[in-house]
Structure formats: C-alpha cells, structure tokens
Amino acid sequence: MRWYEVRPVRFVLIGVALVGPTAAILLSLLLAGHVEAGVALPALLVNVVVAVAILRMIQTDTRRLTDYAEVLGEASAPVPPPELDSITAEFIASAMARAQQAWLDRESKDAGRAGLFEAVIDQLHDPVILLGPGREVRRANQAACRMFGDRLLDRDLASSVRTPSLLEATDAVLAGGASRSVDVLLPVPVERTLQARVKPFRTPGEEGPLLVLLTLHDITMLKRAEQMRADFVANASHELRTPLAALIGFIETLRGPAKDDPAAHERFLAIMFDQSNRMSRLVNDLLSLSRIEMDEHSPPTEQVDVAKIVRNVAATLELRAASRKVKLRLDLADLLPPVVGDEDQLSQVFQNLIDNAIKYGKEQTEVTIALTAPVGSKAGAVRGPAVMVAVTDRGDGIARTHLPRLTERFYRVDPARSRALGGTGLGLAIVKHIVNRHRGRLIIDSEVGKGSTFTVILPAVKGVATKREAG
Incomplete structure (x- = not known):
C-alpha cells in the first residue's frame, strides 16, 4: 500500500481546499440575495466536478510518479518518464530521469575505474592476496592463482601455503601488529624463494574489520x-x-x-x-x-621439434662415435608432438647424454636413442602428453649406490677415468637443471656389466602431432 492509498484524508483536505472558497462565495451571494438558488447550485456542482477531476489527475500522476521512482531504483539502464496529465508532474518526472542518468553515468565511471584497477592488479607479475579477519582468502590476482591454484579463493591461506613463518606473520598483523616481511621457500615444481610483505589493510572510508594485504616478490x-x-x-x-x-x-x-x-x-x-x-x-x-x-x-614458451634436435645432435657426434668404434642408432616414433622448450638448451641436454654414452660405452657396441610419445603412467611425473627420449649405452654400467648422486656437481663414479676422458663433472648437473626448467623428468637406470639408460621426459603440446621426416 502506498501513501496516497493509506491516507485518503489528504485528498479530502485538498478537495475541500479547492471547493471551499468557491462554495463560500456562492453561499454568501445566495444569502445576500444577489444570486438565485437555481444559479448558485449548478455553479457549485460544476466546481465540485472540476475539483474531483483535479484530484483524480493528481492521484493518477502521483501513482505514476511513485511507480516510476520504484522502477528507477532498480533499473540499470535509462528509463523514459511515463505519460502524465499535469505539467508539474512532467517536470518532476523529467528531473527524476535526469537524476537517474547522472547517477548511471557516475556509476559507469566508478565501475570503469574499479575494472581498470582490477585489470591492473590481475596483470601484475607478483602475486597479490587480500585476506579476511579469519585468514580466509577474499581476493587474489591471476599471478597468485597461477602460483597456488584456483582453489585458493574463499579458503584459509594455510590450505595453500604451508610456510609457518608466513602464517605467523599474517596472524600477528591480523591481531593488530605492524607490517612484516618474511621469506617463503616453495620447493615445487622448482625451488623458488619469495619475499612476502604482510600489511594491515582497511577499505578507505569504511569502518570494517582489519584485513591483510599480502604481496609476494620472487627473489629466486x-x-x-x-x-x-x-x-x-x-x-x-x-x-x-x-x-x-x-x-x-x-x-x-x-x-x-x-x-x-x-x-x-x-x-x-x-x-x-x-x-x-x-x-x-x-x-x-x-x-x-x-x-x-x-x-x-x-619455463620456456616456444614449441620445438625434439626429433629434429636429436637428429642434428646425433649427426654432429657421428665422427666422435666412429673414432671410438661406436654406432649410433636412432629409433623415432612416426608421430611425435612438439615440446614447449628451449631449442639450444635441449640440444645441450642431448649433446651431453649422447656424448656420455659414446664416452663410457664399450668399443664395437651400439648407442641407441629412442624417441616415443608415452601415455598414462609411462609418462612418469609429467601430466598430459609427453615426449620421452631414452639414450642407452652398452658400457660397464653404474652401481645403484651411485645413481642418486650422479647429477650432483663434480660427482664422479670414477674420477680418474672421467678426467682422462675429458669430463668436467658438470654435464649431468646441467642436464638436470635444464630438464627441471622444462618441468620434465630425468630417469637414470643402470646395471653393472650391461650398460645404462638415461631417459628424459618432457611435457608436450596438447592435441598436436608432427609426422617424422625421412632420414
């Protein structure tokens, strides 16, 4: 029910105000004998009819203006004024329409500014996280979601970040402490060190609970x-x-x-x-x-053909293999997807692995380089499509006690033999770090007296495969 429906007395008073003066004048003239009853009564009746018409027009316009005001309050786009009977109501409706348009313009500008700020924060290279009073993640930019996962939002920070020093700093600032700065170590997928700045935060102009603004800067x-x-x-x-x-x-x-x-x-x-x-x-x-x-x-971003890289590396090592009476055999699958990688670094990986196989393989033997596209559990720790390159030699092999340390800097199974063959003790360390950068995996398998196999598994591009070229 609206105000003009629950308070009809106001309209009665307006009607009395409209009819009263005219009725009083006619009654005075009638009593004074200046006007006959046959003239006074019709004039009074006309006055009442006009007053009723005016009241109905006011009531109708008022109702339309009220409905229009309610529509404007919920509208997100300009709403034209309704048809009205009185000029005054039209002026009021026009003023309301102009006020709505001005409000929409301001709202659009505010939304544009807010969207711009949101886009800028999302495009920041460093992760930015806003925490609520219960340490729950209220907002996080794209960098934060990429680093900790999309499930970061609306959950306790501890469910995604398990660094005690960072959680303690966050709790201390939420309890009213000053800003703090701590180092955060992320061990996977590649070890990184981040500097976290924890600052108290309140929305400007609002009296709300204390929040925390967490920014992380990679200082690896x-x-x-x-x-x-x-x-x-x-x-x-x-x-x-x-x-x-x-x-x-x-x-x-x-x-x-x-x-x-x-x-x-x-x-x-x-x-x-x-x-x-x-x-x-x-x-x-x-x-x-x-x-x-x-x-x-x-991680690298370019797409490279691993088969082509391996063929080129094998071709450059043919003479070295021949000098040691070792034969290189390539075994390439017909269809291999491209890999997201760095061509120069992958060339360095296969150069080291094939050169080692030639160096430590026995004379009159064969070094096999096999390229396949494993699926499922055969892809090891690499999720999705992958390319697997296995380099196998027929040398003396390596005792299993040495395998975990082979990729350490300057670690040698036989230091004297390694130096005699020109090794620096850094080749497999270089291979390990390049494979880590490509988010791949290096697997070493060896048996004493039979030889060794060094397998590199690299993530491949989804839904793409290239046919093996001849030769």
Missing part, C-alpha cells in the same frame, strides 16, 4: 646469484687447482732442467695444452650451469 634470482657466486669460487678454486698446478710445474721444468731438451718441450707442451683445454671446458661448463640455474624458475 637474487638468492641464486648469491649462492652461485659462493659455489663458483669454491668449485672453481677446487677444480682448477690441479690443472693449474700441473701447468705451473711444467712451466718451471721447461724454464729449468728441460730448458734445452726439445723432446721434453714437445711432450710437456702437449700435456699443458690438454690441461688448458680442460680448464677451458670447466670454466665454460660452470658459466653455462650458472646461466641455466638463473632461468630455471622461468
């Missing part, structure tokens, strides 16, 4: 750079000491006792050349490993 590269500097100094000083000592010793010999001995010159210079090459390979491998570790947390 900084941490790795610090670690790499320390590792490089430690490793380089250790590994370079032997060839440097040999070079210094031979130089002193050539300048002293063997100064006039041509045969000694020839022999010592050859050894010095080998030692210099060894140092050069070591420095190059250390620098390569450092670059790979710097980029390990950032």
